[in-house]
Amino acid sequence: MKLDTLKRNEKIWATICDIPAGSVASYGQIADIAGIPRGARQVGYALRHLPSGSTVPWYRVIQASGTIAFKIGSDAFNEQSKRLINEDVAILNGRIDMKKYRWEPDLDEFLWKPTAAWDNE
DNA sequence: CATATGACGACAA
DNA sequence: ATTGTCGCCATAT
Numbered sequence: 001m002k003l004d005t006l007k008r009n010e011k012i013w014a015t016i017c018d019i020p021a022g023s024v025a026s027y028g029q030i031a032d033i034a035g036i037p038r039g040a041r042q043v044g045y046a047l048r049h050l051p052s053g054s055t056v057p058w059y060r061v062i063q064a065s066g067t068i069a070f071k072i073g074s075d076a077f078n079e080q081s082k083r084l085i086n087e088d089v090a091i092l093n094g095r096i097d098m099k100k101y102r103w104e105p106d107l108d109e110f111l112w113k114p115t116a117a118w119d120n121e
Numbered sequence: 122c123a124t125a126t127g128a129c130g131a132c133a134a
Numbered sequence: 135a136t137t138g139t140c141g142c143c144a145t146a147t
Contacts, residue, residue, distance in 0.1 A: 005144080027129050038142055040129035045144065047128055061128080069128040076128080 008036065012046040019060045021087045023103040024096060026064040033105060044069070059083040060103075066095045 015034040019025050031039035047058050059080040063069050070077035072094060081091055089101050 008144090031129090036143095038130085039144090041127065041143060042129095044128040058128085063128085064130055080128095 008034075008042065009046040009049060011035065012043055013050070013054070013056045016047075016056050016058065016061060018105065019057060019103050021057075021060075022089060022101070024060045024062050024084070024089060024098075024101045025103045026098070027061060027069075028064055029103070030061060040064075060087075062096060064098075066098045068094070068096075 011034045012030060015030050016025075018033075025033075027040040027043040028038075030043045031037065034043070036042055043061065047056075047061065050056055050058060062080075068077055068080050068091075070080065084091060084096070089096060
């Protein structure tokens with residue numbers, strides 16, 4: 001395995017770890033944030049190669065359409081649905097409402113990151 | 122080097 | 135809403 005590939009995968013995994021519980025992100029979204037424009041498939045690749053036993057919340061990554069990437073009825077599909085529902089992410093007719101659950105990192109950081117204006121508190 | 126593949130995504134019918 | 139096509143890009147053969 002090439003070193004670049006490893007670094008890219010680690011960046012992707014790290015990004016996914018930033019998705020808060022109760023939210024989801026699309027493959028393309030993760031790719032963009034990880035600095036890999038149009039790298040949706042690379043995110044899929046990175047997830048498929050997750051080291052066993054890792055704590056990366058892979059199940060919070062779904063397709064841009066709001067559907068789970070696995071075949072309906074497959075073990076992986078069932079496992080992912082279960083974990084999402086466990087975090088109160090509703091799945092109606094096999095789909096997730098992206099408008100409602102999509103992770104918005106920019107807004108998050110804006111609200112969370114301290115700014116100079118607040119330094120004198 | 123040429124093809125095939127895939128945990129994707131956007132768009133046209 | 136569903137389905138098919140095409141674009142994308144790292145890997146595998």
